Amino acid sequence: MKIAIVYYSGTGNTEAMADIIKDKLSGKADVSVIDPSSFGPSDLEEFDAFAFGCPAMGNEVLEEDIFEPMFASIEGNLSGKKIILFGSYGWGDGEWMRSWEERCKNAGAMLAADPVIAQEAPDDGAKADLEAAADALAG
Numbered sequence: 001m002k003i004a005i006v007y008y009s010g011t012g013n014t015e016a017m018a019d020i021i022k023d024k025l026s027g028k029a030d031v032s033v034i035d036p037s038s039f040g041p042s043d044l045e046e047f048d049a050f051a052f053g054c055p056a057m058g059n060e061v062l063e064e065d066i067f068e069p070m071f072a073s074i075e076g077n078l079s080g081k082k083i084i085l086f087g088s089y090g091w092g093d094g095e096w097m098r099s100w101e102e103r104c105k106n107a108g109a110m111l112a113a114d115p116v117i118a119q120e121a122p123d124d125g126a127k128a129d130l131e132a133a134a135d136a137l138a139g
């Protein structure tokens, strides 16, 4: 099974989450970690499943310069795609992730697990949730 992990991280917290997913998938799937600036609609045909990661930025939105344009470009092609969502936040209540999940559902994506959010760096609880989500994505 080919899985793409596509994430943005400014200060490393979402990257730490991506690393947990990658480690969990090691040996179970053919994993590619892809920078969002290098990902587009044609890449959706190359993989069986996708883990998308982005922190809360702006005012409860996806990172606007790189990740949001990438995501907007693939949104129309997400129908039937198996995905999970993850990301770190600071002071909010997770609104950015609720909005993002809604967008994915409206696009017809199949969420293999509930989105995983972590306040700043992932703690043990977030690690367990990320590992369960990774298993669900590969399952």
Ligand SMILES: Cc1cc2nc3c(=O)[nH]c(=O)nc-3n(C[C@H](O)[C@H](O)[C@H](O)COP(=O)(O)O)c2cc1C
Pocket: 008, 009, 010, 011, 012, 013, 014, 015, 055, 056, 057, 058, 059, 060, 061, 088, 089, 090, 091, 092, 093, 094, 119, 120, 121
């Ligand atoms: C420009 C900027 C905007 C942010 N906006 C939000 C926000 O709207 N809500 C929130 O909960 N955290 C916000 N944060 C906090 C980040 O989401 C948080 O620090 C997160 O851990 C960063 O993840 P990263 O290390 O993967 O970049 C913001 C941080 C920055 C730098």
